[in-house]
Amino acid sequence: MNMTDTNSSSTAAASAPGRRQGEVILDLQNISLRFGGVKALTDISFNIREHEVRAIIGPNGAGKSSMLNVINGVYHPQEGRIMFRGEERKKMEPHVAAQQGIARTFQNIALFKGMSVLDNIMTGRNLRMKCNIFQQALWLGPALREEIAHREKVEEIVDFLEIQHIRKTPVGALPYGLQKRVDLGRALAMEPQILLLDEPMAGMNVEEKQDMCRFILDISDQFGTTIVLIEHDMGVVMDISDRVVVLDYGKKIGDGTPHEVRNNQDVINAYLGSGH
Amino acid sequence: MDTRTSASDHRQGEVVLDTFPRYLMHHAQHRPQQPAMREKAYGIWQTYTWAQVAENVRAIACGLAQLGFKRGDRLAVVGDNRPRLYWSVAACQCLGGIPVMMYQDAVAQEMAYVLQDAEIRFAVVEDQEQVDKMLEILPDAPMLEHVIYDDPRGMRHYTQTLLMGLDELQEMGRIHDRNQPDFLDGEMDKGASDDISIMLYTSGTTGKPKGVCQTHGAFIAAARGAIQFDKLTDKEDILSYLPMAWVGDHLFSFAQATVAGFTINCPESGETVMNDLREIGPTYYFAPPRVFENLLTQVMIRMEDAGSLKRKIFHHFMDVARRCGADILDGKPVSGGDRFQYWLGNLLVYGPLKNVLGMSRIRVAYTAGAAIGPDLFRFYRSIGINLKQLYGQTETCAYVCLQPDGQIKLDSVGKPAPFVEVKLADNGEILVKGPMLLKAYYKRPDATAESINAEGYFMTGDAGFFDEDGHLKIIDRAKDVGKMADGTMFAPNYIENKLKFFQHVKEAVTFGNGKAFVTAFINIDLEAVGNWAEKRGLAYSGYTDLAQQDAVYGLLRECVEKVNADLAADPNMSGSQIKYFLILHKELDADDGELTRTRKVRRNFIAEKYGVLIDALFEGKKSQYIETQVKYEDGRTGKVSAELRIEEAKTFAPQAGKQAA
Numbered sequence: 001m002n003m004t005d006t007n008s009s010s011t012a013a014a015s016a017p018g019r020r021q022g023e024v025i026l027d028l029q030n031i032s033l034r035f036g037g038v039k040a041l042t043d044i045s046f047n048i049r050e051h052e053v054r055a056i057i058g059p060n061g062a063g064k065s066s067m068l069n070v071i072n073g074v075y076h077p078q079e080g081r082i083m084f085r086g087e088e089r090k091k092m093e094p095h096v097a098a099q100q101g102i103a104r105t106f107q108n109i110a111l112f113k114g115m116s117v118l119d120n121i122m123t124g125r126n127l128r129m130k131c132n133i134f135q136q137a138l139w140l141g142p143a144l145r146e147e148i149a150h151r152e153k154v155e156e157i158v159d160f161l162e163i164q165h166i167r168k169t170p171v172g173a174l175p176y177g178l179q180k181r182v183d184l185g186r187a188l189a190m191e192p193q194i195l196l197l198d199e200p201m202a203g204m205n206v207e208e209k210q211d212m213c214r215f216i217l218d219i220s221d222q223f224g225t226t227i228v229l230i231e232h233d234m235g236v237v238m239d240i241s242d243r244v245v246v247l248d249y250g251k252k253i254g255d256g257t258p259h260e261v262r263n264n265q266d267v268i269n270a271y272l273g274s275g276h
Numbered sequence: 277m278d279t280r281t282s283a284s285d286h287r288q289g290e291v292v293l294d295t296f297p298r299y300l301m302h303h304a305q306h307r308p309q310q311p312a313m314r315e316k317a318y319g320i321w322q323t324y325t326w327a328q329v330a331e332n333v334r335a336i337a338c339g340l341a342q343l344g345f346k347r348g349d350r351l352a353v354v355g356d357n358r359p360r361l362y363w364s365v366a367a368c369q370c371l372g373g374i375p376v377m378m379y380q381d382a383v384a385q386e387m388a389y390v391l392q393d394a395e396i397r398f399a400v401v402e403d404q405e406q407v408d409k410m411l412e413i414l415p416d417a418p419m420l421e422h423v424i425y426d427d428p429r430g431m432r433h434y435t436q437t438l439l440m441g442l443d444e445l446q447e448m449g450r451i452h453d454r455n456q457p458d459f460l461d462g463e464m465d466k467g468a469s470d471d472i473s474i475m476l477y478t479s480g481t482t483g484k485p486k487g488v489c490q491t492h493g494a495f496i497a498a499a500r501g502a503i504q505f506d507k508l509t510d511k512e513d514i515l516s517y518l519p520m521a522w523v524g525d526h527l528f529s530f531a532q533a534t535v536a537g538f539t540i541n542c543p544e545s546g547e548t549v550m551n552d553l554r555e556i557g558p559t560y561y562f563a564p565p566r567v568f569e570n571l572l573t574q575v576m577i578r579m580e581d582a583g584s585l586k587r588k589i590f591h592h593f594m595d596v597a598r599r600c601g602a603d604i605l606d607g608k609p610v611s612g613g614d615r616f617q618y619w620l621g622n623l624l625v626y627g628p629l630k631n632v633l634g635m636s637r638i639r640v641a642y643t644a645g646a647a648i649g650p651d652l653f654r655f656y657r658s659i660g661i662n663l664k665q666l667y668g669q670t671e672t673c674a675y676v677c678l679q680p681d682g683q684i685k686l687d688s689v690g691k692p693a694p695f696v697e698v699k700l701a702d703n704g705e706i707l708v709k710g711p712m713l714l715k716a717y718y719k720r721p722d723a724t725a726e727s728i729n730a731e732g733y734f735m736t737g738d739a740g741f742f743d744e745d746g747h748l749k750i751i752d753r754a755k756d757v758g759k760m761a762d763g764t765m766f767a768p769n770y771i772e773n774k775l776k777f778f779q780h781v782k783e784a785v786t787f788g789n790g791k792a793f794v795t796a797f798i799n800i801d802l803e804a805v806g807n808w809a810e811k812r813g814l815a816y817s818g819y820t821d822l823a824q825q826d827a828v829y830g831l832l833r834e835c836v837e838k839v840n841a842d843l844a845a846d847p848n849m850s851g852s853q854i855k856y857f858l859i860l861h862k863e864l865d866a867d868d869g870e871l872t873r874t875r876k877v878r879r880n881f882i883a884e885k886y887g888v889l890i891d892a893l894f895e896g897k898k899s900q901y902i903e904t905q906v907k908y909e910d911g912r913t914g915k916v917s918a919e920l921r922i923e924e925a926k927t928f929a930p931q932a933g934k935q936a937a
Contacts, residue, residue, distance in 0.1 A: 155318035165547035167319065210910075218430060 021242060022050030024083075025226055026071065026194065031080035033066055033250075040066045041077065041250045048194070053220055053227045055237045058247035059270060064230045065107065067247065068196050071228065072104055073097035098127055103192035105183045107199045107230075113172030117182050120171055121157055124189025125150045157185045160222075161215060177208035184215065188223075195219065197229040201236055209233065213240050238262065246270070292500070294469035295492040297370040299534045301464070304330035307510065307537060313359045316544040316552060324359060326537070332360070332446065336367035337460055339449030340398065343422055343440075347372035347466070350394045350475065354378045354387070355402025357516040357542045360426045360442055362530060364400040365520075369473055369492075370464050376475045376487065377521035379873045381866075383911070384409045386485075390477055391417035394487055394718060400442070403427040411436065469493035475718060476523050478670050487718030488670045497711035498675035499531040501694040505678055506640045510537035512560040513637070517542075517549045522874065523670040524644060528562045531673070553634030561638050564645035566875065568663070569652055571633055573779055577807050593621035594658075601626075601658030606682045626659040635661050642666050644674065645874060647750075647769075649777030650686045657684065665689050667750065671727065671734055672696075673712040677748050688747035698748060699733070705754045706740050707733035739767075756879065758789030764851035766794065768879070771852060774842060778835040779804045783864050785877050786854065787890055793855040793927075795893035797886065798832055799863050805831070820918055823859040829923050832859060836925040843928075850930035856893045857925060858900075860886075861918035867907045889920065897922055 026048040033041040041063045048054050056064045069075040070082070073094045082089040084100065103124070111120050129136075129150065135143040158164055161181050166174060171182055180200060187195055200216065201209045217240055219225050231237050237244060238258040246254035246267050253266040261267055293299050303312065308327035315322050324332070345351070351368040353375050355361050365375040376394045378387055380402065387409055390396070397419050401407055403426065410423045425431060426442045453460065473492040477485040502508070516529035533540050538560070543552040579590055600614040610618075630636045641656070641663045648665065656663040662681065667689035668674035676698060679690030692698040696710040713734050717723040728734050739754040751757065752767040760766050768786045771794065775784040782801040788794035802819055805828060809816055816822035840853040864870040870882055883890060885904070892900035903917035 152318065155320075159318055162545070164316075164319070164544045165551070221430075221432060 021052045024048070025050045025085060027083040028070070029081045029083065031067075031070060031077045031082070033063075033070060033075055033077045039250050041070070041247075043080075044247070044250075044252045045080075046245045046252065046255055048226060048228060049243075050226055051220065051224050052242040053216065053229065053240055055241035055244045056228065056230050056247065057232075057234070057237055057244060061249070062247040063250040064247055065198060066250075068104065068198055068228070068230060071097075071194075072102050072196055098190065101190070101193035102196065103187040103190040103194070104196035105180075105187050105198060105200060107202060109176075109179045109183050111171045111179060111183055111186065114170055116168050116170055117163060117166050117174075117185075118151075118154060118158070118168065120182055121154045121185045121189050122150065124186040125153065127190060153191075154189060157188050160188075160218070161185050177204050177211075180204065180208075180212065181215070184212075188219065188225075191223075192225060194226045194228060197227065197231075199230050199232065201231060201233055209236060216240055290500075290504075294496070295369070295464075295467040295471065296366065296473060296496070296531075296534050297464045297467055299496075300326075300330055300333060300366055300370075303534075303537050310510065310537070311539045312537075313362070313540045313542065314556075315359050315542040316548070316555075319544075321541075321555070329359075329363065329366075333363045333366045333370060334453055334460055335446035335449035336360075336363055336442070337370040337449065337463075338452040339445035339447075340367060340373075341371060341459065341463075342448050342452045343398070343445070345371055345373060345398055347463070349373045349398065350376045350396045352376045352378055352391065352394070352396045352399035352401075353520065354399065354406050355380050355426065355520070356546065357518075357520055357525070357529070358402060358426055359540075359542055361400065361402065361520060362516075362540070364424075364442075365474070365530065366534075369467070370460060372463060372467055372471060374472050374475050374489070376477075377526065378477070379519055379521045380406065381519075382873065383867065384412045388413035388416040389484065390487075391420060393484075394475060395419050397421045398424070400424045400426070404430040407431065407434065407439065414438075467492070469496070470715075472715060474526060476521060476526060476670050486720055486723055489715045489718055490673060490712075491715050494712045494714070495527065495531040495673050496535060497695055498527060498673035499535040501675060501696070501712075502527075502532060502678065503536045505680075505694055506560075508532070508536050508538070508560060508640070512536065512538040512639075513541060513556055513558045514538055514560050514562070515541045515543065515549070515553055515556055515558045517546075517552075518563070519873075522645075523668075523674045524562060524564070527674045528560075550634070554632070555634075557634055557637040559637050559639050561635070561641040563641070563643060564874075565643050565648040565652065566646070568643060568648065568656060569779075572652060572655060573801075573804055575629065575633070576779070577804070580807075580811075590625055593617075593625040596621050597626060597658035598654065601660060602654060602684070605657055605660055605662060606684065622660065629659060630661065638662065640664065642678075644668065646876070647773040649773075651777060653686055666693075667748065669734075669736060671714040672708055672710075672736075675712045676706075676708050676736075679747075683745070683747075685743075685745075685747055688743060688749045690748065691746055692748070700741065701735070703754065704739040704741060704751070704757075706736045706738045706748070706750070708736055709733045760788055760794075760851050761790060761792045762851060765849070766852050767849070770849070771796075771839065771843065771854070772877070774839045775835065778838075780808065780831060781835060783871075783877065785864075785879065785882055786852075787883065787893070788852055791894060794852045795890070796836070796854045796857040797882070797889070798836075798857055798859050800828060800832065800859060802863070819863060820861045820916065823861060824918065824921060829859065829921060832857070833923055833925055840925060840927050844930055847930065850928075853927040854925055855927060856896065856922055858889065858893065858920050858922045861902065861920055862904060862906060862916050865906070867909065868905075893922060896924075 024047045029045050031041055031044045056067055058064050066075060070077055073092045073096060076091050131143040131146050158167060163181060171179060201212050213236060220227055241258060244258055244261045246261055248270040253270055254261045254264040291302060293302060303326040309325050311323045312326040312329045313324045351373050353361055353364055368375045378390055399410060401410060401423060407423060407425050414420060421438060423438050424440050424442055424445050428441050469492050471492055472489045473495055474490050475487045477487050518525040529540055541556045543549045579587060596617045600610045600618055603610050604618055638661055641661055644666045664679040667677040675693055676696055677689045677691060678693045699707050701707055709732055737754050738750050739752055739757050740748055740750040743749055752769040756768050758766045766788045771786045772784040775781050780801055781798055783799035785797040786794055800823055809822060814827055822828060836854050836857055843849045843853050866873050870878060872878060889900055889902055899919055899921050901919050903915055905913055906916050907913050
């Protein structure tokens with residue numbers, strides 16, 4: 001699939017080889033995850049480099065979301081090591097992962113439906129608020145100044161995602177595609193180092209997908225954020241990611257550039273079925 | 277201090293200068309700290325004072341000069357209404373250059389034509405989207421040397437050497453200005469009233485667009501006339517949201533604003549205009565009829581969803597307003613009871629409604645560009661908004677006739693404006709003379725000669741007449757006015773406008789020249805008809821599906837028959853009632869060349885493209901199959917096909933005397 005005409009040039013620039021990939025930021029070594037007798041992930045190793053767009057693909061039930069949950073600390077693998085910036089990561093809770101700069105969006109949008117877009121994005125700033133609850137409740141000087149600073153940051157995100165017109169609209173009243181965008185905004189508000197996107201384009205129409213592609217590339221470009229995404233739309237994956245890891249039945253069957261993965265026989269078999 | 281007032285007279289504080297840069301410098305000196313522009317950025321209105329605007333314009337001008345911009349060079353300006361684009365226009369004028377305004381939603385090929393025609397070397401564009409278009413047409417426009425962009429977002433990886441950010445340009449300009457502080461003042465001193473201040477391309481209902489060259493003198497005269505006429509001051513606030521390439525925006529947001537010193541407010545984005553309107557609460561407002569129509573449609577749709585008590589209150593007081601609102605606005609005598617009711621209505625309905633529309637502070641509002649429906653016009657006037665009509669073309673700085681306060685007629689465009697002389701040719705064509713006439717069409721002496729006659733009158737191409745009070749009434753385009761087979765007059769626009777005044781009809785095209793009866797294509801308004809269908813539980817998958825439903829045809833037949841009844845009452849028009857009509861399977865679209873960028877119907881193009889349908893209409897067929905190519909917004913093309921139904925509408929016997937009273 002080819003991307004839109006309007007952003008083809010930025011796409012071309014984005015997939016230019018060797019431009020973005022930095023040091024390994026997260027290294028997953030021999031990860032195995034079991035739920036009772038069910039093996040969700042078996043002996044998977046791959047790494048994520050700084051500033052790259054890393055895609056995880058695979059058929060339904062391949063273990064993609066489990067992998068994402070391992071990365072942000074919701075699941076704890078029974079075997080294997082996770083190295084974060086060269087240090088082995090201990091067993092940890094999701095909020096610790098969040099503090100380390102790992103943000104995510106959800107397959108099923110997880111926003112506060114009754115709250116405005118601004119307030120929802122503001123929740124993403126929660127971890128960065130320094131004032132304690134009393135200062136905030138009494139609206140003391142530092143709390144006021146802090147709120148203004150955070151609001152400024154939120155406005156930058158509103159501007160970046162081009163959602164000025166729905167700033168004050170309750171999220172529940174928005175169409176799906178825009179809700180997804182707000183979800184992304186909330187994750188961005190954390191100023192994450194690693195952004196995990198769980199099917200950011202599921203259920204979108206072509207135009208919404210193209211918009212989302214552009215935002216993902218712009219995030220990578222402008223903020224240098226490392227992005228890990230799960231996506232079903234092959235066209236999108238091949239267009240915007242630098243490297244792709246392919247899972248099938250909890251095992252890794254391919255890893256490499258979109259081109260390499262596309263020509264990998266195991267991957268072709270997994271997707272198209274082997275001719276038996 | 278700049279006191280050059282060569283072609284000038286000082287009248288009760290009015291400062292008359294002869295070029296726009298002089299006005300700008302005048303404001304910067306006399307009211308440096310007053311707000312000149314506001315722009316909403318990051319959710320907050322940022323204000324630029326006249327001094328800041330002048331400083332920024334200087335920087336841009338000097339930057340352009342540094343890049344090699346010479347007197348008489350053309351500068352293309354493309355984008356939404358952004359302060360820095362307005363400044364670029366002013367900067368270009370300071371250097372004695374000619375800004376060429378281009379529609380931001382034009383596709384690349386249309387832009388290529390203008391770039392070639394005006395031999396453009398410099399362009400200031402808004403953002404990445406416009407830069408991409410410029411790069412796409414670069415092979416067709418080899419003269420293009422510099423493309424300067426306002427918004428750097430997404431531009432990081434562009435390596436083309438002809439690109440430059442506006443920030444860099446301004447920085448360069450500031451250095452240039454420090455090194456040669458007299459340079460720009462010298463350039464501004466060379467400016468004269470007769471210099472071309474702007475080039476606006478006509479929308480081109482026929483043939484290729486033509487560049488209309490207007491002088492400083494013309495636009496200043498048009499602006500001064502309007503300012504005197506409506507007693508506008510430097511206290512006015514206006515919202516600039518119409519395309520900068522449209523003569524209306526240039527007159528209101530640039531010419532009038534620069535002459536009188538208004539504050540211009542630029543909305544955050546196209547989608548936030550309604551919100552921004554409410555926040556700014558302009559005192560002076562200009563919009564084409566469709567904007568007023570959309571606002572009203574939205575209000576009505578929301579009222580239908582309101583509770584029954586609210587609906588009753590709304591309809592009761594709207595009846596009151598209809599009865600006496602316009603008279604109260606015009607200062608005519610109204611009974612005490614009605615006055616009380618209106619006062620109450622203002623408290624409960626009109627006031628809050630105006631507030632929601634962002635029109636609480638409006639002193640004067642204008643509409644132009646197309647005919648406005650009588651119901652629509654009356655609605656706004658009845659709730660106390662001083663909405664008036666004006667008449668003009670790109671060639672006349674959109675300044676020919678204005679409706680005076682207190683003398684508003686629904687179907688006229690008012691009296692000739694100050695400095696303007698209007699007369700009618702023998703065939704009814706409206707001829708205009710005055711200081712606001714175009715200097716020439718760019719590089720088209722033939723077209724210039726064709727449009728200005730020997731006595732110096734501009735031939736507008738519109739047909740009209742003066743009524744008993746000296747108000748001008750427009751019927752149609754002179755060339756569109758045809759004759760039916762029986763010799764009676766056929767004025768297609770006149771009929772189409774009547775159709776379009778129904779909220780369910782978005783666009784209409786009628787045919788009948790030289791025929792025995794009239795037929796029509798109709799485009800339904802997807803929002804209004806969609807809402808109507810929803811209320812009735814009609815399922816539909818999209819425009820094409822909805823358009824072909826029986827119930828929708830029934831709804832539209834009612835509209836057509838009402839128009840027919842109306843036409844039957846007019847002795848001149850009773851012969852042109854619509855006999856057959858069909859609802860088109862796709863919306864007419866400027867991208868497909870069916871409408872101009874200002875959404876006017878391109879009659880001949882449509883007649884050619886849909887020839888099969890027209891034949892079927894006149895043959896009285898029951899239905900006709902059609903396949904059409906469409907262009908999507910991203911430039912791809914696709915096909916839409918449908919079997920279109922043709923319906924017959926009731927026509928009425930002429931009844932001249934009956935309904936006239």
